[in-house]
Amino acid sequence: MMAVHNVIISFVISMFLLPGLSSGGTMTEYNNLYNTYLKGYNKDCRPVQDQSTVTNASLYFYLESIADLDEVSSKLVTVGLFTIRWRDEAIIWDPSIYGNTTSLNIDESLVWKPSMALFNTMSTNVGLLGFKQSKVQYIYNGSALWNVADRYQTTCDFDTTYFPFDEQTCEIKISAWDYTTDVLIIDPLIQTVDLTYYRENGAWELVSTAAKPEILSYFSFVVFTLNLKRRAMFFIIYLLIPLFTMLLLNTLVFMLPAGSGERVSYSINCLLALTVFLTLVSEGLPQDSKPMPVIGYVLTVYLIISAIISVETMVILSLQHKEENDEIPPLFRKLYNIFNCAACKKRSGTVKAYSSHIDLEKVEEIDIQNNPNNLPLTWKKLSNRLDTICFVSSLSFVIVVGVAFFVIVAVKP
Known part of the structure; x- marks a missing residue:
C-alpha cells in the first residue's frame, strides 16, 4: 500500500516538474496574467488571507550524485535538486479568463517563498538555497513549486572505527530559518530520497535513504x-x-644464513620500508582519534613487531659470532632446553648392556651418533635454535594480529 502511495505522489510531482504541462494561451494573455498578479504583490507578506494560519511546505529531494565524501575534513558534497511546494493564496486565477493559461513562471526574487537554508553547511555563506536564475512555477489553483539544483557541501559525523570496512550515516538538514513553527512548518513529501537520476559513486555504495521532519x-x-x-x-x-x-617478508630474515652478511641490512630495510609505507598511508586515513580506527592499532602493532624483529636479528648475530670458548650462561642453557623439544623429552629407562671390554668413549660416540641433540651446546647451535624460535613466533604474531583485525570488523555491530 505504501509503495502504491509513493508511486502516486511521484506521478503527481512529475506532472508539475516535467515541461509537458501546457500553459496555454497567447503571449499577450500570459503577460496580462503576469502583470495582474505581480501588481501590488508583497513578497514580504506570507500569501495567506488569514495570517494566523500556518503555512505548510513540502520538500522533495532528487539526489544526482555524491561528488565527494572526505573523512579527513568531515565533509559531504552532493549534487541534487530540491523541490519545495506550498500554496500561494495571492496567485490564484481562472484559466478560462486568460486563454486557458494554467501555469506561470516568476523569478524567485519577485515573490514570497519559504526561506530555506542548509543547517549543517560547510560553505562560507549561510547555505541559503536558491539563486536569482531560478523560477517559481505557479499553477492556477495556487500551488507553487520551487526547484533548486546545486552542489551542496554539508558536514558528516564519521565513525571510522572499522575503516576500511565502515558504514557512514550522513545527514542533509534543511531549516526554515526565517519563520518559527507557529508560522511555517516544512515536511518531506515522501519518506525517502528520490534516486531516479542517481549515479553510483566509485568509493561509496548508497545502501538506503530516509527523510523525516524535526522540530x-x-x-x-x-x-x-x-x-x-x-x-x-x-x-x-x-x-x-x-x-x-x-x-x-620481514619474518623471513631469520631464514637467511648468518654468514651472508645481509641479515641486519635486510631487517632494517624492511623496517624503513614499512615506516615509509605507513607514513604515506596515514595521509589517506581518517585524522580522527575519537573513535580510533582499529586499523590504526594494527599498523602500530605491526610497526612494533618489525622493530622487534630487527632487534632480535642483531642479538642473534652477536651470539652467532661469539667465541666458542666463551662460556654459555646458565640462563641461555635453560632457555635452550625449554625450547628444544628433543631435550625436553625424558630418556627411556631402558639400560643398554655393553661388553666390559668396550671403551667408554666409544659408547658416548655411539650415543651421540644415535641422538645428535646430545652434542655439547655451542653459541652457533644456540643462535640457530633462536632463529627458528623467532621466525615461528614473529610469523605467528603477524597472522594472529591480522586474523584478529578481520574478526573484529566482521562481527561489528
Whole structure:
C-alpha cells in the first residue's frame, strides 16, 4: 500500500516538474496574467488571507550524485535538486479568463517563498538555497513549486572505527530559518530520497535513504539521511595486501644464513620500508582519534613487531659470532632446553648392556651418533635454535594480529 502511495505522489510531482504541462494561451494573455498578479504583490507578506494560519511546505529531494565524501575534513558534497511546494493564496486565477493559461513562471526574487537554508553547511555563506536564475512555477489553483539544483557541501559525523570496512550515516538538514513553527512548518513529501537520476559513486555504495521532519528550538527542519558503505576493495589491494606482504617478508630474515652478511641490512630495510609505507598511508586515513580506527592499532602493532624483529636479528648475530670458548650462561642453557623439544623429552629407562671390554668413549660416540641433540651446546647451535624460535613466533604474531583485525570488523555491530 505504501509503495502504491509513493508511486502516486511521484506521478503527481512529475506532472508539475516535467515541461509537458501546457500553459496555454497567447503571449499577450500570459503577460496580462503576469502583470495582474505581480501588481501590488508583497513578497514580504506570507500569501495567506488569514495570517494566523500556518503555512505548510513540502520538500522533495532528487539526489544526482555524491561528488565527494572526505573523512579527513568531515565533509559531504552532493549534487541534487530540491523541490519545495506550498500554496500561494495571492496567485490564484481562472484559466478560462486568460486563454486557458494554467501555469506561470516568476523569478524567485519577485515573490514570497519559504526561506530555506542548509543547517549543517560547510560553505562560507549561510547555505541559503536558491539563486536569482531560478523560477517559481505557479499553477492556477495556487500551488507553487520551487526547484533548486546545486552542489551542496554539508558536514558528516564519521565513525571510522572499522575503516576500511565502515558504514557512514550522513545527514542533509534543511531549516526554515526565517519563520518559527507557529508560522511555517516544512515536511518531506515522501519518506525517502528520490534516486531516479542517481549515479553510483566509485568509493561509496548508497545502501538506503530516509527523510523525516524535526522540530528544534521552535524551528522546523527536514533531515535527509544517506546510509553509505565504503567500497573496501581499493584499500584491500593497496593497503592490506602490501602491508601483510611486507610483514611476511620481514619474518623471513631469520631464514637467511648468518654468514651472508645481509641479515641486519635486510631487517632494517624492511623496517624503513614499512615506516615509509605507513607514513604515506596515514595521509589517506581518517585524522580522527575519537573513535580510533582499529586499523590504526594494527599498523602500530605491526610497526612494533618489525622493530622487534630487527632487534632480535642483531642479538642473534652477536651470539652467532661469539667465541666458542666463551662460556654459555646458565640462563641461555635453560632457555635452550625449554625450547628444544628433543631435550625436553625424558630418556627411556631402558639400560643398554655393553661388553666390559668396550671403551667408554666409544659408547658416548655411539650415543651421540644415535641422538645428535646430545652434542655439547655451542653459541652457533644456540643462535640457530633462536632463529627458528623467532621466525615461528614473529610469523605467528603477524597472522594472529591480522586474523584478529578481520574478526573484529566482521562481527561489528
